[in-house]
Structures are given as structure tokens and as C-alpha cells.
Amino acid sequence: MRHDFLDRYSRLQSPIHRLPAGLKLISALLLVLATVMMPQGSLWFYILATLGLLVLAAMSTIPPRFVLGRLLMLEPVVLGFSIFSIFRSDGWPIFLTLMTKGTLSILTMIILANTTPFAKILELLRSARVPGLLVTVLALLYRYLFLLIDEGERMHRARQSRTFVAKNSQRYRTIATVVSQLFVRSTERADRIYAAMRARGWQ
Amino acid sequence: MSAIISVNDLHFSYPDGKQALKGVTFNVNEGECVAVIGPNGSGKSTLLLHLNGILPDTPSIPPSCTVLDLPVSQGNLPQIRRSVGLLFQDPDDQLFCPTVYDDVAFGPQQFGLPEETVRKRVTSALERVDLAGFDERSPHHLSGGEKRRVCLAGVLACEPSVLVLDEPTSDLDPRGKRELTSLLAGLPATKIIATHDLELVVRLCPRTILLDNGRIVADGPTLPLLSDEPLMLRHGLEKPHILLHSHPHG
Numbered sequence: 001m002r003h004d005f006l007d008r009y010s011r012l013q014s015p016i017h018r019l020p021a022g023l024k025l026i027s028a029l030l031l032v033l034a035t036v037m038m039p040q041g042s043l044w045f046y047i048l049a050t051l052g053l054l055v056l057a058a059m060s061t062i063p064p065r066f067v068l069g070r071l072l073m074l075e076p077v078v079l080g081f082s083i084f085s086i087f088r089s090d091g092w093p094i095f096l097t098l099m100t101k102g103t104l105s106i107l108t109m110i111i112l113a114n115t116t117p118f119a120k121i122l123e124l125l126r127s128a129r130v131p132g133l134l135v136t137v138l139a140l141l142y143r144y145l146f147l148l149i150d151e152g153e154r155m156h157r158a159r160q161s162r163t164f165v166a167k168n169s170q171r172y173r174t175i176a177t178v179v180s181q182l183f184v185r186s187t188e189r190a191d192r193i194y195a196a197m198r199a200r201g202w203q
Numbered sequence: 204m205s206a207i208i209s210v211n212d213l214h215f216s217y218p219d220g221k222q223a224l225k226g227v228t229f230n231v232n233e234g235e236c237v238a239v240i241g242p243n244g245s246g247k248s249t250l251l252l253h254l255n256g257i258l259p260d261t262p263s264i265p266p267s268c269t270v271l272d273l274p275v276s277q278g279n280l281p282q283i284r285r286s287v288g289l290l291f292q293d294p295d296d297q298l299f300c301p302t303v304y305d306d307v308a309f310g311p312q313q314f315g316l317p318e319e320t321v322r323k324r325v326t327s328a329l330e331r332v333d334l335a336g337f338d339e340r341s342p343h344h345l346s347g348g349e350k351r352r353v354c355l356a357g358v359l360a361c362e363p364s365v366l367v368l369d370e371p372t373s374d375l376d377p378r379g380k381r382e383l384t385s386l387l388a389g390l391p392a393t394k395i396i397a398t399h400d401l402e403l404v405v406r407l408c409p410r411t412i413l414l415d416n417g418r419i420v421a422d423g424p425t426l427p428l429l430s431d432e433p434l435m436l437r438h439g440l441e442k443p444h445i446l447l448h449s450h451p452h453g
Contacts, residue, residue, distance in 0.1 A: 119301040119339075139301050146343045147295055192296040195257045199289040200361060201281065201313030 009062045009114040016060040016111075021120040028112040032105045040097045046104065053107050060115050070110045071103065078102030118142050140193070144186075152182050206230040206269075207365060207393050208254060213267040215249055215259060223249040225417040231365075231395060238404040238425065239397040241414035242439030247369070247397035248292065250414065254367050254395065255287040256280045271364070285314060288363030288392075292370045294350035295342075303329070303345075303353050304338035310361035328356040332386060348379040355386070365393045372400045401429060401443035413438060 011017075016024075031049065038045050057067055082098035085091045122142075126135050155178050208231040215224040223246045231237055239247050252258040253268055256275045266274040271286055273279040291297045300306035307328055311321040329335050332352040342350060351371070358366065371387065372380045384403050387394065396408060404411060404425060411428045413421040415438045421428055429435065432442045 117339075119305065119341075122301060139305075140299055142301055143299055143342065189296060192291065192293070193299050195252065196289075196291050196297040197299065197309075199255055199257055199284060199291075200310035200357065201284050202309075203281070203313075 007113045007118060009060075009066065010117045012061055012115075014059060014061045014115070016056055016115045019115075021116045022124050024112055024116050025121060025124055028108050031108050035101050035104045035108075038101070040093060046100050049104055053104070053111060057107075057111055060111065062111070062114050066114075067107070067110055071107060074106050075103065078106065144189075144193075147189075148182065148186060151185060152178060155181060205233060207233045207235075207271055208395070209269045210250075210253070211267050211269075213250070213253060215253065217249075223417055224253075227414075227417070227419055229412060229419060229422060231393060233393055234391075235410060236394040236408045237396070238408035238411040239395060239414055240399070240401070240404065240411060240440065241420075245414045245438075246417045247414055251289065251367050251369050251395070251397055254365075255284050255289050257289070285361060286363055287365045287367055288358035288361050290354055290358050290366070290368040290371055292373065294347070294354045297354045297357065298342035298350060301341060302338065303334070303340045303342060306342060306353060307356045307360050310357060314361070324360045324362070325356075328360040329353075331359055332356045333382075347374050348376070348382075351375065351379070351383065352386075355383075359390075363392060365395070366390065368394065368396045368398075370398055370400075371396060372398065372403055401440070402445045405429065405443060405445050413440075415439070 034045070035049060057064070078099060082095050082102065085094040085098060088094065122135055122139050125138070126132065156175075210227055210229055213224050213227040214222075216222045227246075227250060239250065241247055249258065253275070254270065256262060256268075256279075262276045262280075264276075266276050268275040270283050273283055275283060298306050300309060304325055307325045308321050311324050316324070325338070326335070329337060332355050334349065334352055334356065337345075337349070337353070342353065345353065351374075355371075366387075368387075372383055375383060380400065380403065384406055387396075388407055394407075396403070398404060408425055410423065411421075411425040412419055413428065413434070420438060421431075421434060426446070429443060430446055435441055
């Protein structure tokens with residue numbers, strides 16, 4: 001099974017993909033920072049940033065459907081954070097600003113993740129003197145996330161092929177079992193990975 | 204010839220109380236290729252993990268294992284892990300880096316070699332396993348056979364004098380098995396191979412150790428040992444087909 005929902009298009013060939021990874025990482029971070037700090041009502045900035053990002057996305061040849069899909073997938077998170085501002089007396093402008101800021105930041109990160117291979121980003125972090133342990137943990141996270149999803153899916157399928165009557169209460173119990181088993185298995189795998197690292201000289 | 208690995212009355216119990224090894228003793232000489240066979244749960248993997256000091260968690264005193272005349276003790280571990288290359292059973296446990304290059308380079312980098320030497324070692328290790336040009340690929344996009352060969356490259360890049368392999372051919376298709384077998388045959392290092400693949404044993408290992416229930420049941424030349432049908436059946440194994448009739452692939 002192959003999972004590449006995080007950065008499916010990070011290895012395309014386009015002018016944006018060919019830009020130095022450091023430049024992309026720093027400008028993405030700066031843009032997110034600016035978006036977050038921008039005072040409410042700076043309409044010109046939001047319009048400019050949106051247009052800029054759309055141009056970048058178009059140049060990167062990432063399918064627009066993919067970008068839109070990812071955006072919709074993450075939008076509930078933004079909505080969840082912003083929704084409470086509606087209940088304030090003058091809440092609507094704040095709500096709209098928060099939604100715009102969140103959406104722009106996510107769009108920036110989607111474009112970054114899909115134009116820059118993760119290994120390159122890690123390399124940069126390492127050379128930028130980000131603590132080695134943190135970079136290692138990030139690398140391991142990226143590597144084993146896919147395996148974890150695979151394993152969960154396999155267990156779920158195996159479970160399903162022995163489920164004959166689908167009752168909702170039972171289904172929730174099954175999911176709970178799979179999740180807890182997954183946790184146990186990942187701790188055991190973590191032990192084996194650690195052994196493999198030590199076997200090649202990690203201290 | 205001198206013993207490169209010597210194991211003397213090795214006992215080991217897992218924290219849950221399961222006795223995995225109950226007094227294992229053997230020597231391996233330089234250049235030998237030894238198979239360790241036995242049923243599931245007989246202690247093969249546990250034994251292999253002792254050969255470079257991954258187990259026990261704190262080395263026993265006095266150490267039961269000696270590698271290259273060094274007792275497996277805390278102080279000797281860096282030197283021992285450098286000389287003993289361990290190939291794990293599940294490639295996904297061993298391939299923990301985001302790219303193939305990083306993974307093969309991991310060992311040499313841990314030794315603190317200069318980046319130029321590391322690069323050379325990675326290139327030559329990948330060439331030896333027929334994966335030249337795979338540097339930038341992600342391990343989770345490789346096939347099972349490719350993953351296995353990347354693992355082997357990661358071990359070879361450390362230039363170990365002893366190779367310890369846990370089920371190197373499991374999950375491989377017949378061609379993958381044949382290729383890996385001939386790859387291993389071409390490596391000059393001393394080899395210890397735990398496996399259920401008895402054809403690999405017949406092709407590669409002149410000597411076999413049969414392990415069952417944490418004890419060595421038999422230790423001797425491969426052909427007579429594997430041909431002893433009553434012995435093999437008693438320990439959950441069987442006489443391999445390759446010894447019953449001739450094989451088209453030679």
C-alpha cells in the first residue's frame with residue numbers, strides 16, 4: 001500500500017519545485033508570520049497574499065483539485081478555532097479575519113509541502129542548527145506515519161472480514177480495539193527500531 | 204583459524220519470564236558461513252541480538268559472548284557494533300530515514316567518518332546490492348525486495364567483518380531469493396544466518412546449528428544434518444526438497 005496524501009506532488013518538475021528549498025521554507029514561514037500578525041482589516045494584504053499564492057500554485061503544476069481538496073480537509077480545524085468569535089457582540093469581522101488568516105496559512109503550507117521534498121526540509125532544519133533530536137524525531141514521524149496508517153488499515157480489514165453483523169456499538173468497539181492494538185504494536189516497533197539504530201552505532 | 208565469535212553458556216529470559224535461551228555454547232571461525240535453523244520461537248532471533256550486544260539490556264558479568272576477542276561488555280559495544288553488521292527481519296524496522304541515501308549513510312555517519320568517505324561508501328554499497336541511483340527515493344515507496352537490499356546496503360556500508368542476518372529471504376519472491384543468495388555468496392565476511400529457507404542454507408552454509416526451545420540440538424556439517432529426517436521432523440522442520448531431487452536452477 002502506498003500513502004502519499006501528505007506530499008504527493010513534492011517531486012514534480014516545475015519552476016517552483018526547482019527553487020532552492022531554503023528560499024521556499026523561509027518565505028513560507030515569513031508569509032505565515034505576516035499573515036498571523038497582520039491587523040484586522042488589512043484587506044489589501046490578504047488580497048495580495050491570496051493572489052500571490054494562487055499564482056505560485058498555478059506555476060507549480062500541482063492539480064488545483066488536489067489543493068482544494070486538502071484545503072477543505074483542513075478547513076474544519078480553522079472553523080473550529082474561529083467559530084467562537086461569532087458569539088461576541090461584534091464577532092463577525094473577527095470571525096472572517098480568523099478564517100482568512102487560517103486559510104491563507106494552510107494554503108501556504110500545502111504549497112510548501114508539495115513543492116519541497118520533506119527530506120530537503122529536514123536537511124535545512126539540521127543545517128539551521130535546530131536541535132538534532134528534534135529533527136530526528138520529525139524524520140522518524142514522517143517515516144513511520146505511513147507505516148502506522150498501513151498497519152491500522154490492515155488490522156481494520158482483517159477485523160472487517162470477520163465481522164458479519166455490523167452493529168454500530170460493535171463497530172465502535174472494533175475501532176477502539178484496533179487503535180489500542182496499534183498503540184501496543186507501535187511501542188514494540190519503536191523498541192525494534194531503536195535496536196536497529198543501536199546496531200549501527202547510534203548512542 | 205581463530206574463533207571470531209564465541210558464545211559460552213548463554214542464558215536469557217525476557218522480562219515477562221519467558222526463558223528464550225537456556226545455555227547456548229558455540230564458536231564461529233573467521234570466514235565461516237553458519238546457518239542457525241529451528242522452529243518458530245526457538246530463540247534464533249534472540250540469539251542473534253546477543254551477538255552485537257543489543258540484548259541483554261545491560262551486559263551480563265562475566266559476558267557470555269566474545270566477538271573478535273572482545274568480551275561483549277558496555278565499554279566494547281561501539282567497537283563490536285562496528286564489526287558486527289546485523290540485518291533485521293522486518294526491513295521497516297531498519298529503514299528509519301526519509302531517504303535511501305540517509306539510511307545507508309546512517310552507520311558510517313555514526314562512526315564520525317568525513318562526509319566524502321560516507322558518500323563513497325554509500326555509493327559502493329548501493330552498487331553492490333544493484334540499487335545504484337536509488338539515493339533520493341523514500342523507503343516507503345520501495346518494493347519488498349528493494350527494501351531488503353537497501354537494508355543490506357546499510358549494513359555493508361559499515362564494512363563489518365561479521366554479518367549477522369535474521370531471515371534475509373523471508374517475504375521475497377523466488378527470483379529475489381536467488382538474487383539475494385548469490386549476493387550473499389559473493390561477500391567475503393563471516394556470516395551467521397538465521398532462517399527457515401533451507402535451500403539458502405544448502406547453497407550458502409557448510410555448517411548448520413539447530414536450535415530448539417533455547418538449546419542447541421545439533422551442530423555440524425549442513426548436508427548430513429539436514430538429511431537426518433527423523434531429527435528434522437522432531438524439531439518442527441523437514442528435509443528440504445533440494446536434497447530430495449535435483450533442481451532446475453542448479
